[in-house]
Amino acid sequence: MNELLNSLTRAAQETNIPLSNHHLQLFEQYYQCLLEGNQKFNLTAITEPLEVAVKHFIDSLTCLTAVNFPQAARLLDVGTGAGFPGLPIKIYRPDLNVTLMDSLNKRIVFLKETLNTLGLSNIQAVHDRAEDFGRRPADRENYDIVVSRAVARLAVLAEYCLPCVKPGGYFISQKGPDIEQEVQEAARAIKILGGQLTEVKKIQLPLIGDGRSLVVIKKIQPTPATYPRKAGLPAKKPIL
Numbered sequence: 001m002n003e004l005l006n007s008l009t010r011a012a013q014e015t016n017i018p019l020s021n022h023h024l025q026l027f028e029q030y031y032q033c034l035l036e037g038n039q040k041f042n043l044t045a046i047t048e049p050l051e052v053a054v055k056h057f058i059d060s061l062t063c064l065t066a067v068n069f070p071q072a073a074r075l076l077d078v079g080t081g082a083g084f085p086g087l088p089i090k091i092y093r094p095d096l097n098v099t100l101m102d103s104l105n106k107r108i109v110f111l112k113e114t115l116n117t118l119g120l121s122n123i124q125a126v127h128d129r130a131e132d133f134g135r136r137p138a139d140r141e142n143y144d145i146v147v148s149r150a151v152a153r154l155a156v157l158a159e160y161c162l163p164c165v166k167p168g169g170y171f172i173s174q175k176g177p178d179i180e181q182e183v184q185e186a187a188r189a190i191k192i193l194g195g196q197l198t199e200v201k202k203i204q205l206p207l208i209g210d211g212r213s214l215v216v217i218k219k220i221q222p223t224p225a226t227y228p229r230k231a232g233l234p235a236k237k238p239i240l
């Protein structure tokens with residue numbers, strides 16, 4: 001077995017996320033796309049098989065341990081970059097209807113090529129800014145779950161993501177190990193935008209042991225129509 005599949009299998013066992021041969025085949029294809037795409041699109045500094053298996057693929061799949069993802073749920077990944085965490089989640093759960101969104105078009109071009117290669121259906125890559133996307137009637141409050149990794153501080157990210165979550169749905173923010181201060185700083189934004197902090201789930205990545213946090217926020221009320229504010233404003237003047 002090659003190094004990627006060997007690492008992925010061991011990491012998945014340790015995390016209690018069983019992977020089928022079909023999953024492994026798709027992850028291997030995705031890895032090849034990442035390596036090839038990296039030369040053209042400059043996608044990620046992480047390219048070693050063990051690191052990609054754990055820090056990209058398994059790290060993405062840990063979102064599935066945060067809340068129940070209902071069958072055929074609509075999932076949005078804000079600032080997906082090279083597809084994390086949305087694409088590994090889709091590989092694992094093909095029943096989900098997934099939208100990968102990013103404001104950088106070259107990442108979307110890469111993702112469209114990759115989705116073609118992997119032959120996945122019910123998944124789309126969309127070029128947009130979160131602030132504009134969240135105001136579109138077709139997308140606003142239309143996702144069961146919104147995920148995001150490494151895009152912005154939580155107070156800013158809440159304004160990017162919560163407007164798209166259906167009331168009753170969840171926003172899962174993937175963060176590093178020391179997140180308490182950032183969560184506190186975002187408390188007002190989360191409340192104003194209609195969210196309620198449910199849990200900060202601590203994760204230890206298998207094989208390498210690095211710590212991560214999943215900040216789980218439930219949407220309990222509709223987001224006021226004034227949010228998200230116009231592009232650039234959430235980052236420039238976060239709700240604090």
Ligand SMILES: C[S@@+](CC[C@H](N)C(=O)[O-])C[C@H]1O[C@@H](n2cnc3c(N)ncnc32)[C@H](O)[C@@H]1O
Nearest residue numbers: 079080081084102103104128129130149150151
């Ligand atoms: C550091 S990368 C993280 C990519 C991926 N989520 C990951 O964890 O590997 C941040 C990504 O967020 C995107 N981004 C930043 N601000 C955004 C916004 N306002 N709307 C949509 N995408 C945004 C960037 O283009 C970039 O691809």
